[in-house]
Amino acid sequence: MFEQKITPYQNLSILILVSFAFQSILMPLLLSEIDGPVGWMTIIIAAFVLYFALKPINKMMLKYKDDSVLSIINKIFPKFLSRLTGIYYILMFLTANSILMKDFAEQIKLMMLFRTPLGTIIIVILLTASYATKKGIKTIANIASIALLTAFIPYLLIIIFSTYYADYTNVFPIYPFDINGVVRSVSGSVLGFFGFSILLFSNSMVTVQENNRFISRKFILISSILYIACYLLIIVKFGIKESVHLVWPFISVMKYVNIPGFFFESTEIVGLCFQIIVTFSCICIIAYFTNMAMQETFKTRENGYFVFIQIPVLYIMAVVLPGMYMMFPYIQWPIVVFSSLNLLIPLTAVLVDVRSKKAKNK
Amino acid sequence: MSIYQDLANIKVDRDLKKNENVLKETFRDANDMVFRNMKVGQNEKLKILLFYVDGMTTKDSISEYAIQTLMESIDLESFQKSNGIELENKVLQTNIAITELGVLNTLQECIDKALSGETILFIDTCSRAIWLSSRGWQLRGIKEPAAETLIRGPRDGFIETMKINITLIRRRIRDPRLKVKYMQAGTRSKTDLAIMYIEDLVNKTVLEEVEKRITNIDIEAVLESSYIEELIEDDVYSPFPQVENTERPDAAASALLEGRVVIAVDNTPTVLMAPATFVSFMQSSEDYYERWMLACLIRMIRYIALPIVILLPAIYVAVTQFHPNMLPTQLALYVAASRANVPFPPYFEALLMELVMELVREASLRITTPVGSTIGLVSGLVIGSASVEAGLITPIAVIIVALTALASFAIPSYNFSTSLRMIRFGFIISASFFGLFGISIGLCILIIHLCTLKSFGVPYLTPMTHFVERRSDLKDTIIRPKIKTLVRKPKYLQVEKENGK
Numbered sequence: 001m002f003e004q005k006i007t008p009y010q011n012l013s014i015l016i017l018v019s020f021a022f023q024s025i026l027m028p029l030l031l032s033e034i035d036g037p038v039g040w041m042t043i044i045i046a047a048f049v050l051y052f053a054l055k056p057i058n059k060m061m062l063k064y065k066d067d068s069v070l071s072i073i074n075k076i077f078p079k080f081l082s083r084l085t086g087i088y089y090i091l092m093f094l095t096a097n098s099i100l101m102k103d104f105a106e107q108i109k110l111m112m113l114f115r116t117p118l119g120t121i122i123i124v125i126l127l128t129a130s131y132a133t134k135k136g137i138k139t140i141a142n143i144a145s146i147a148l149l150t151a152f153i154p155y156l157l158i159i160i161f162s163t164y165y166a167d168y169t170n171v172f173p174i175y176p177f178d179i180n181g182v183v184r185s186v187s188g189s190v191l192g193f194f195g196f197s198i199l200l201f202s203n204s205m206v207t208v209q210e211n212n213r214f215i216s217r218k219f220i221l222i223s224s225i226l227y228i229a230c231y232l233l234i235i236v237k238f239g240i241k242e243s244v245h246l247v248w249p250f251i252s253v254m255k256y257v258n259i260p261g262f263f264f265e266s267t268e269i270v271g272l273c274f275q276i277i278v279t280f281s282c283i284c285i286i287a288y289f290t291n292m293a294m295q296e297t298f299k300t301r302e303n304g305y306f307v308f309i310q311i312p313v314l315y316i317m318a319v320v321l322p323g324m325y326m327m328f329p330y331i332q333w334p335i336v337v338f339s340s341l342n343l344l345i346p347l348t349a350v351l352v353d354v355r356s357k358k359a360k361n362k
Numbered sequence: 363m364s365i366y367q368d369l370a371n372i373k374v375d376r377d378l379k380k381n382e383n384v385l386k387e388t389f390r391d392a393n394d395m396v397f398r399n400m401k402v403g404q405n406e407k408l409k410i411l412l413f414y415v416d417g418m419t420t421k422d423s424i425s426e427y428a429i430q431t432l433m434e435s436i437d438l439e440s441f442q443k444s445n446g447i448e449l450e451n452k453v454l455q456t457n458i459a460i461t462e463l464g465v466l467n468t469l470q471e472c473i474d475k476a477l478s479g480e481t482i483l484f485i486d487t488c489s490r491a492i493w494l495s496s497r498g499w500q501l502r503g504i505k506e507p508a509a510e511t512l513i514r515g516p517r518d519g520f521i522e523t524m525k526i527n528i529t530l531i532r533r534r535i536r537d538p539r540l541k542v543k544y545m546q547a548g549t550r551s552k553t554d555l556a557i558m559y560i561e562d563l564v565n566k567t568v569l570e571e572v573e574k575r576i577t578n579i580d581i582e583a584v585l586e587s588s589y590i591e592e593l594i595e596d597d598v599y600s601p602f603p604q605v606e607n608t609e610r611p612d613a614a615a616s617a618l619l620e621g622r623v624v625i626a627v628d629n630t631p632t633v634l635m636a637p638a639t640f641v642s643f644m645q646s647s648e649d650y651y652e653r654w655m656l657a658c659l660i661r662m663i664r665y666i667a668l669p670i671v672i673l674l675p676a677i678y679v680a681v682t683q684f685h686p687n688m689l690p691t692q693l694a695l696y697v698a699a700s701r702a703n704v705p706f707p708p709y710f711e712a713l714l715m716e717l718v719m720e721l722v723r724e725a726s727l728r729i730t731t732p733v734g735s736t737i738g739l740v741s742g743l744v745i746g747s748a749s750v751e752a753g754l755i756t757p758i759a760v761i762i763v764a765l766t767a768l769a770s771f772a773i774p775s776y777n778f779s780t781s782l783r784m785i786r787f788g789f790i791i792s793a794s795f796f797g798l799f800g801i802s803i804g805l806c807i808l809i810i811h812l813c814t815l816k817s818f819g820v821p822y823l824t825p826m827t828h829f830v831e832r833r834s835d836l837k838d839t840i841i842r843p844k845i846k847t848l849v850r851k852p853k854y855l856q857v858e859k860e861n862g863k
Contacts, residue, residue, distance in 0.1 A: 007830075007831050009828070009829075009830035010828065012830075112684065112685065112797055112799050113684070113799055121799070124803055125803070128803055128807055128810075130809065131810060142813035142814075142823060143828040145827045145829060146826055146827060147809070148829075149829060200405050202405055263690055264688050265687060265688055265691075267769070269798060270688075277802060277806060278804075280803075
């Protein structure tokens with residue numbers, strides 16, 4: 001009876017939320033890789049890389065209206081390659097979701113439920129997320145908007161109020177800056193803008209697709225500002241030397257919040273409650289787009305029940321994978337591979353599409 | 363096939379006696395049905411039959427403006443010789459001075475009209491009957507609805523007669539574009555209902571959906587508008603109401619002016635308003651009658667009350683049972699000391715007290731008003747203090763439960779407040795399992811449910827779910843803006859005409 005697609009700004013909410021969740025996970029990597037407080041330069045470089053990549057991608061997506069990048073690839077790539085790309089996206093989304101879930105579950109265990117087994121926390125999150133995922137994109141977009149209003153904004157406010165004891169001189173010295181470190185950590189920052197991978201699918205579901213370019217630009221801008229602001233907040237609060245040893249910088253930041261009249265002692269638990277809603281929305285979003293990638297790869301009808309296939313897979317992956325903080329020393333290369341592929345796949349599709357168009361014209 | 367099922371096929375017979383026999387057979391043992399045989403005309407040769415329900419008609423007007431004129435008619439018998447149609451026309455056009463009347467073809471139609479309070483006139487040799495408007499029964503006075511009292515605002519409320527309720531709305535909106543469509547529901551009760559809307563403001567899709575759902579109602583009887591509400595709502599398994607109800611004509615008129623559809627049902631003072639959203643349940647008519655700044659404050663207090671109603675007892679359970687480290691040291695020590703003598707775990711304590719609170723509330727509702735409120739107050743105080751003294755609960759638990767109960771009264775819609783009270787138990791249980799994590803997961807489930815919920819196609823959480831696109835709607839949510847700035851109709855209703863104060 002009413003439109004079942006999502007609005008451009010709901011799409012923007014989805015992209016911002018997902019990116020924020022991954023930026024907070026990958027923040028320790030950014031802090032530890034650069035020798036000095038100049039990680040914001042990496043973020044700016046990553047934002048520019050994505051901005052220029054998005055231009056042709058959006059143009060191509062506008063041409064194939066209602067098609068995600070994966071279904072465009074299905075049309076223009078050979079069958080084997082398109083299948084392979086589909087499987088890549090499925091695996092990438094599953095890995096990302098399981099890492100997010102594991103990290104999140106560990107935070108909950110450490111801060112809130114010391115005696116509850118990790119598996120129980122993961123299964124509770126998974127079952128709740130599958131309930132949302134089965135409801136479809138409209139519900140998920142609504143959840144993202146509500147999460148942005150009711151959880152994300154208070155969560156940011158708590159972070160902002162946590163500038164208690166901050167030493168703003170910690171953002172210096174800028175010069176001389178570690179060029180190698182800045183360049184080396186660009187791939188991690190690119191992956192931090194995880195909304196980019198989601199956008200390749202979600203843009204096809206937007207009501208007014210002509211606005212996608214504008215929304216993508218907004219997404220890059222807002223996400224960059226948030227990323228840089230959070231990075232600087234951690235730096236001013238702890239200083240670069242202390243920051244590199246933090247497992248969950250965001251939670252640590254919220255430990256000392258100075259809100260007048262706020263009487264709770266452990267503010268990080270209150271912050272974590274808001275973060276649960278934010279991260280939970282991200283898990284739903286990624287699970288939904290994993291479903292979508294499965295549909296498009298295996299050419300099935302739209303089916304929310306795919307989420308039930310994901311539950312055991314995600315559960316096993318989340319339980320088996322070590323925590324993100326334990327993986328940091330070993331994931332430099334996988335991050336480079338993932339972020340490069342995330343950029344290269346859609347750009348290759350653009351290239352092939354342009355070439356095939358030229359060939360047709362000839 | 364029984365005579366009741368066959369009536370729709372039985373045409374009004376030219377023979378008066380035959381009609382009378384069928385009707386008498388149909389209403390066997392129904393002593394309130396009146397059959398009055400008469401002979402009218404100058405020579406008293408024309409036989410007529412009046413058929414009505416005793417107690418539902420105004421007999422005076424029928425006697426004065428129908429029977430008397432028929433008896434005094436000079437030339438009626440001459441028409442009897444020609445044919446039935448001419449006689450019928452003569453009676454219809456000249457002999458009866460009643461404003462509302464019409465013709466009926468089948469006996470089923472005659473029965474339906476008679477049971478609605480009209481008088482049916484059968485004339486010998488005529489193959490159709492005439493209904494004469496004669497509805498009239500004892501009415502309750504128009505008083506202020508007890509459940510929706512205001513400090514400032516109109517004091518009239520709907521009553522059990524639908525037509526009077528429609529008039530109360532019509533008095534407020536003197537616009538020819540205010541449309542009223544009559545319908546019926548209930549195979550036995552044949553309850554009258556009216557769909558009201560303003561033609562150029564209503565969302566046509568919503569209107570069609572309302573009409574379709576009401577037409578599809580298949581039920582024996584509709585005794586109250588709640589029957590209709592339950593049968594037309596989108597998700598019957600949701601704890602949240604999806605159709606708003608009111609007993610206030612000003613609230614109904616306001617809903618119409620927003621572009622919503624109002625459904626008035628006969629025999630009940632409660633009218634329905636659709637579509638309904640989360641925000642609409644948090645608004646009260648009085649918000650617009652008070653000065654805007656005061657109204658803003660009141661609204662904000664309501665939105666503060668909302669999480670208190672749902673979450674406060676659950677937070678108490680989570681903090682005392684799982685996260686005592688969250689409390690300031692002195693408070694944590696006090697809580698620990700007060701809990702030392704209490705045999706029950708915090709979740710049991712909270713559930714017990716909430717249950718007692720609901721019992722007190724239910725009991726005070728069933729007792730007459732002045733006594734009821736006293737009983738509520740006394741039992742609350744007595745049970746609370748006695749339980750603390752007996753060491754069954756902690757004083758903090760009493761404070762928490764009392765605060766929650768107070769907050770629930772701040773929610774203007776009784777239906778909605780009841781839903782919130784109900785889900786509170788779910789939160790207490792989830793907090794008892796997983797502490798604050800359980801509450802957060804419970805909130806996530808609640809958000810998912812609310813995000814899925816729709817009222818006649820309109821998302822329940824709108825405009826929050828589209829807070830950028832519909833930012834103009836956001837201004838009349840948590841705060842009440844100045845009336846001057848309330849120029850636009852809510853976008854979420856996608857009304858046909860956007861502007862208009």
